[in-house]
Amino acid sequence: MGLPLRRHGSRPKQSQHLKQHVKDLDNDLYRSLSWLVREADGYVKDPNNAIFAEFKWGSFFRTRVIFDEQLTCKKNCMEMTLEDIRKADPDDYAEKLGWARYLASSPEAAGLPGFVGRSG
Structure with a gap:
């Protein structure tokens, strides 16, 4: 039978289960966090790899940024959005967004599309 379908990058999906458009x-x-980091000039949109950059950056942040709200979530944790986190704990949201921006400029991120590093 095929691979079980899981969200958030844990296993590949069979082609018949893939969404037809990125908006879906x-x-x-x-x-979402990767998009915010890019909007804050944490990395640039790479014209050679523009479509999949947010996925690669998202995977990078997934193992490095954990919001407090994720640790205390009681239900529907997989449906949590950054806006939910911002509303629940604005200080943690701001701290983790700053941490993600810092990570985006770190040597760890050097191989990711649009990496700009640290200036100065």
Whole structure:
């Protein structure tokens, strides 16, 4: 029978289960975080790899940024959005967004599309 379908990058999906358009994708907290980091000039949109950059950056942040709200979530944790986290704990949200921006400029991120590093 095929692979079990899981969200948030844990297993590949069979082609018949893939969404037809990127706008139809399920919410992904870390893909959203990667977009915010890019908007804050944490990395640049790479014209050679523009479509999949947020996925790669999202995977990078997924193992490095954990919001307090994720640790205390009681229900519907997989449906949590960055806006939910911002409303629940603005200080943690701001701290983790700053941490993600810092990580985006770190040597760990050097191989990711659009990496700009640290200036100065």
